[in-house]
Amino acid sequence: MYRYDEFDHKLVADRVDQFRGQVERRVSGALTEDQFKPLRLMNGVYLQLHAYMLRVAIPYGTLRSEQMRMLAHIARKYDRGYGHFTTRQNIQYNWPALDQIPDLLDELASVEMHAIQTSGNCIRNVTSDQYAGAINDEIEDPRIISEIIRQWSTFHPEFTYLPRKFKIAVTGHVNDRAAIKLHDIGIVVKQNDAGEVGYEVHVGGGQGRTPFVAKKMNAFVPKAKLLAYLEAVMRVYNMLGRRDNSYKARIKILVHETGEDEMRRLVEAEFAKIDASQMLTVPQEEIDRISAYFAPPAFETLPADSDGFTKAQTADADFARFVRANVVAHKQAGYAIVNISLKPIGGVPGDATDAQMDVIADLAEHYSLDEVRVTHEQNLVLPHVQLDDLKTVYDVLAANQLATANLGLISDQxxxxxxxxxxxxxxxxxxxxxxxxxxxxxxxxxxxxxxxxxxxxxxxxxxxxxxxxxxxxxxxxxxxxxxxxxxxxxxxxxxxxxxxxxxxxxxxxxxxxxxxxxxxxxxxxxxxxxxxxxxxxxxxxxxxxxxxxx
Amino acid sequence: MAQHAAKGARFQAVTANRLSDGEVVYWAADNRWVEGFSEAEIADGADAAEALLARAMPADFEAYVLEPYLFEVLEDASFYKPASVRETIRAAGPTVRLDLGKQAGA
CATH class of the missing domain: 3.30.413.10 (Sulfite Reductase Hemoprotein, domain 1)
Structure with missing residues (x-):
């Protein structure tokens, strides 16, 4: 998994300090609400019906166990003992007090997390496939390019005041679990006939009051040139996207009104200029550096089958149903992907208590190579569980109301x-x-x-x-x-x-x-x-x- | 927030969210913000409602609350209640978590 370098740490710490000062000035009356509102939104702070709401970014839905444990701690210390996982793989807290949010953000920063760009008219959290790095037949782990996009888009000065918010999703697999065609930009990792890895780019998808499926804008952008291509799309949108009517300001409207072919022409023209400058050509050594963070974890060499796992299913019908519904084959022999449904019968979709988050963090640490994933369908995933450990994991999940065997079924809403x-x-x-x-x-x-x-x-x-x-x-x-x-x-x-x-x-x-x-x-x-x-x-x-x- | 003040509404009250923690508050007859809807001052008629909103928004109101607005209330036997589902939920708390919001302490 990606780890912050010194620049990331400083960038996030500086932002927390800056926001602390902004909150103090708002509370003291030095800032009006009109002045403060765009500042709090840039830090993920909304005002909802009953209280403020804080949205915390979970880049491409990937968490380490210590990060999940911190999310539990924040739910307990600053909120009302729970959090809500969202359709953009983020988590929202529904009750934080404004004057405590800077301290909350300080604690988040200690585990390399933040709420930057989770609101406002900027490029939001990049989302991806929850099975990244675990599923068979993946062309490339989509989190590599997701992380490169995250770094490029964080505090990008040209794209801080877009016509509207902007969402990017990436999949590295032919089966799209990230809803990429319903995003402003959707990216599919592809391999060309020469065996080179690149990206198919879809533009102009979205929902809201005017839903559109994204148009395929480019069938294959070479790996080193993707940021240049994305910058071209963003620049065309930033120049031509409507700012007179917020309901018509998303890029989907621009693509629709401009026409797919003309939009492609505009993007390609801009792409040619940026590409010629080579300013945004990603060096191979940087691609390699980021890729190393997402190298496969230390899987053990295991047999493909497990007698204990098979016997446990025979002995426990509920476990067998859980395996049938919630467990997915892993690319590595002897391992499985375990989906944790946050849709118990009669429950609130996407909600998890602080105690449940702690349990999941512990399971990730001991049984899933320290990783948890968040899905856009508001569930969680333990991506790397050994077959021999599945029954133990299931028993712990069941004891904590986390073993509902309904993934993809009618109650998994x-x-x-x-x-x-x-x-x-x-x-x-x-x-x-x-x-x-x-x-x-x-x-x-x-x-x-x-x-x-x-x-x-x-x-x-x-x-x-x-x-x-x-x-x-x-x-x-x-x-x-x-x-x-x-x-x-x-x-x-x-x-x-x-x-x-x-x-x-x-x-x-x-x-x-x-x-x-x-x-x-x-x-x-x-x-x-x-x-x-x-x-x-x-x-x-x-x-x-x-x-x-x- | 003007959409919450229904045209032709007879009874209205003023609500906002408190700056420090976002708590739902109401403007009371003794010219202060209170947490309970039952203490809210109720204006009878459009002119009284505008006057109520003006009293709730002195020059320094932003030091205490966000976005005060009028909303319709209904007279029901001997008491008043918010007219809309939205304001009913704001006055009580989430209908799916009765342990949270104002209803939790009721």
Whole structure:
């Protein structure tokens, strides 16, 4: 994993000192709120319904155990004993006091973490595949280029005041687990016919009130030239992106209004200038230096199978179900990837208590080569667990309400904080996720339904990714009352698609029954082996509409 | 925040978030910010509401609170309650965590 060098340490420490002074001046009255607000936002501090909210960056969703332990400590000392893992692989604290945040940031900095660029109109935390470095058939660990992008984009002077926020995601695998086509820039690590590693770059994806799947802007950018290419995209956006209307200021609107071909021409022209200057050509020695941080950890040479693991599944049906649902094959013989669902039946999606975070930190330290990952679907991952240790890990997870065997199933929902916390929301998301989870609590029924991704947003800003849910749910406000609109057919993977709205919205009382109707329509219509999304893509919207509205 | 003051609302109160910790506060009849909605001063009519908001925003209000605004309240038998789901949640706490927010101490 990447470790801060002296420049990183100084940069973060200086920023904490600077913010401490800004907070002191705000509290003393030397700064007005209008003056202070952009400064606090640049440090991840929002004002929500009940309190301030602090968003902490988790670069490409990777944590060491000491970092997870610090997140637990902060939840305990500065918040109310829990944190909320987000769809951008970050963590949010919902109750910190403003005057304590500088001390909190000091403690975060001690484990090489910060909240810089987790808000504001700048390049945000780079997100990536939670299975990076652990999954088979990966072309290259996507965290290498993610870290290079992180360093390039941190405090980049030209891109500190963009027209709107800017999000970049990277995958190194053909199966996209990072929703890269729903980002301002999505990057896929590719290998060309000559065996060279480079990057396919997609531009202009996003959700919000105007969702778009990103357009493939360049099929292969050589490794050393990627920053020059990204700089070209950013420069075109910074020059031409709209600043007159925040709803139309994201790069997706620029790409849409400019046209894909013209946008490509503009980017290529800018790229040619930057490339000719060689100012942003990344030296091979620097690529090698960053790559070394992500070299495979010290895996033991183990047999591919484990008798103990096999016997434990036979002896414990719950463990066997956990393995079936939450454990993924590892590239290294004798190891497995363990997904920790933060979606217990009836729980709050993405929330973890300080005690749970400590437990996960301990498990990572002892059984996962010191690593934890955060997923954009608001779960956690122990990426490197030996098969022989899986039952022990499972037992600890189960004892701490962390072993729900529902990964990718109907109760493994994304939900934004919604009107329970968020200043922008029109409707609550979490209670709806809880009701759906309880309605479909029977795991055998969930396994029978199969892969089904429900994503819930409490407003059109789409933090809950409703546009790309197989079933998406959008909360709307009608004269002070919460209603919920359903969309079907969305997808956030390599076959990214925007869902289509079924029709009129449902009341709070009716929405869970409506979801049940959608699910039973699918199970009635599916053929052998068809997932929900396959059936929807085959039969279309009409059968679902008929059942929902007739 | 003007969207929270419904047009035609008869009863309104003023709310904000406290600068130091973001706590939800209300403007009370004795010209101070209080934590409980039950202590909020209720204005009857649009003119009274504007006057209430003006009293809540003296020159130095930013030293204590952020973004004061009017919101609609409803008269229900012998007491008042926030009209919207949003303000009901602000006055109590998250509906999914009854151990948190003002409701926790009730």
């Amino acid at each position: 994304i939900a934004c904080p919604g009107l329970d916390y968020c200043n922008l929301a029109n409707a609550r998301s979490i209670p709806l996720a809880q009701e759906i989870s309880e309605r479909f609590a029977d795991l055998d029924r969930q396994y029978d339904i199969g892969e089904l991704k429900i994503k819930i947003s409490g407003c059109i800003n789409a933090c809950g990714h409703h546009h790309v849910g197989h079933i998406g749910i959008l909360g709307v406000d009608k004269k002070g009352t919460e209603f919920y609109q359903i969309s079907l057919g969305g997808a956030a993977d390599e076959n990214a698609a925007i869902g289509q709205i079924t029709g009129r919205a449902f009341t709070e009382e009716d929405i869970v029954d409506a979801i049940e109707t959608v699910v039973t329509t699918y199970t009635d219509l599916r053929t052998d082996g068809e997932r929900f999304i396959d059936t929807y893509n085959r039969v279309g919207m009409e059968p679902f509409k008929e059942r929902l509205y007739d």
